[in-house]
Amino acid sequence: xxxxxxxxxxxxxxxxxxxxxxxxxxxxxxxxxxxxxxxxxxxxxxxxxxxxxxxxxxxxxxxxxxxxxxxxxxxxxxxxxxxxxxxxxxxxxxxxxxxxxxxxxxxxxxxxxxxxxxxxxxxxxxxxxxxxxxxxxxxxxxxxxxxxxxxxxxxxxxxxxxxxxxxxxxxxxxxxxxxxxxxxxxxxxxxxxxxxxxxxxxxxxxxxxxxxxxxxxx
Amino acid sequence: xxxxxxxxxxxxxxxxxxxxxxxxxxxxxxxxxxxxxxxxxxxxxxxxxxxxxxxxxxxxxxxxxxxxxxxxxxxxxxxxxxxxxxxxxxxxxxxxxxxxxxxxxxxxxxxxxxxxxxxxxxxxxxxxxxxxxxxxxxxxxxxxxxxxxxxxxxxxxxxxxxxxxxxxxxxxxxxxxxxxxxx
Numbered sequence: 498x499x500x501x502x503x504x505x506x507x508x509x510x511x512x513x514x515x516x517x518x519x520x521x522x523x524x525x526x527x528x529x530x531x532x533x534x535x536x537x538x539x540x541x542x543x544x545x546x547x548x549x550x551x552x553x554x555x556x557x558x559x560x561x562x563x564x565x566x567x568x569x570x571x572x573x574x575x576x577x578x579x580x581x582x583x584x585x586x587x588x589x590x591x592x593x594x595x596x597x598x599x600x601x602x603x604x605x606x607x608x609x610x611x612x613x614x615x616x617x618x619x620x621x622x623x624x625x626x627x628x629x630x631x632x633x634x635x636x637x638x639x640x641x642x643x644x645x646x647x648x649x650x651x652x653x654x655x656x657x658x659x660x661x662x663x664x665x666x667x668x669x670x671x672x673x674x675x676x677x678x679x680x681x682x683x684x685x686x687x688x689x690x691x692x693x694x695x696x697x698x699x700x701x702x703x704x705x706x707x708x709x710x711x712x713x714x715x
Numbered sequence: 716x717x718x719x720x721x722x723x724x725x726x727x728x729x730x731x732x733x734x735x736x737x738x739x740x741x742x743x744x745x746x747x748x749x750x751x752x753x754x755x756x757x758x759x760x761x762x763x764x765x766x767x768x769x770x771x772x773x774x775x776x777x778x779x780x781x782x783x784x785x786x787x788x789x790x791x792x793x794x795x796x797x798x799x800x801x802x803x804x805x806x807x808x809x810x811x812x813x814x815x816x817x818x819x820x821x822x823x824x825x826x827x828x829x830x831x832x833x834x835x836x837x838x839x840x841x842x843x844x845x846x847x848x849x850x851x852x853x854x855x856x857x858x859x860x861x862x863x864x865x866x867x868x869x870x871x872x873x874x875x876x877x878x879x880x881x882x883x884x885x886x887x888x889x890x891x892x893x894x895x896x897x898x
Contacts, residue, residue, distance in 0.1 A: 524719055531722030531729075538729040542737050549740060552748040559755035566762035578772050583840040584897050588791045591841070591870055591895060598873050599861040602854075615880065622874040685865060 594626055595685040601628070604682055608648045608655070612637035620678075628678040630655070633662075636670045654682040789868045791897050797844055800869065800894060804848070807863045812856035813888070819847040823893070842896050845874070850888045857888055870895055 598620055618632040636642040642660065649658040655676045662673040801818055808815045823843045850860075857878070864871045875891035 527719065528722035531725040535725040535729040535732075538732045538737065542732055545737055545740050545745065549745050549748065552745060552752065556748050556752050556755065559752060559759065563755055563758050563762065566759065566766075570762075570765065574769065574773075578769075578776075580897070581776065584787060584791055587841050587895075587897060588787060588870075591791065591872075595865075595870065595872060597861075597865040598876060599858055599865060602858055602861070615878070617880065618876070618878040620876045622872070688866060 596683040597685040654679040811859035813852035
């Protein structure tokens, strides 16, 4: 017996046609999104794999170039340059600090009167580059000692000259002199003409001195 | 049902691929490769600068007169060679009229004057030795000896002189001479 059309065939309500269409659209969008993301990630993975291969190739190429560059460096050449630099810089500094004590003796010859002399003398260059002088001397008279003191004061290069331990022995006067030498008095001045001999100290040894042996006891 | 499951599995697969392959590769191997390449670039640039600098220095060195370099090497030699120097000093003393009675050698720890900016530690390229000389001679002989030592081609610094007079006009000298060499 056929049911009349007004009687429903099921107790479950049948969805409307609009709802079914909406659900199909959502499923399609989700599927598009899921497949799209998968495709994108796959392309990304392949791209990264290719990029990594390119980087590996580039790195090995640059490593090889670097190895060549390192191999072309000769350590002995570098050592030579460093040694030459040290030699130039050190020589310059040492030459700047080089002193010539003979200048002091020449100056002393000119400054000290003939009737004053030294029995002992000690010159010492300190590590600071200053030259200190300590001497014991003998003057024929006190006036001669006074003239010496004046001469040293007037010259100014023998600084802080202090006469001490002054003793009168008959007509003569013994004394002790301590002083500091001005750098200009012992500064080395390079000769105008070049040294001839290549060996140390064998050159210019015969340079004559016009100074008189003033340090003899008067 | 299938129309929802497959896109969901695709999404899960994409997430898995991203976190299991793409991300570790990007942040791991590729990052290391890029860093290594950047270091290589820096090293290659340094190597290029080195070659340029080496050429400059070689040109500058070649411009120096070889005779001047030889004189500089004699001025500050590579070795102490104090025996050779003692022979030279002996010859100088003989020419000057000074008679050497003894020579003593003292090795120094302080290499250069304090005002010098040269390093004074183990890295100091300069070595020094003091020669303590006892001599006898006239005052003129001392002056001649001093001038010879000061003008010597090898750098000699007379750092200490003690002069003692005697009644016969012949003096006794204690002279300390510092000599230098490049380590």
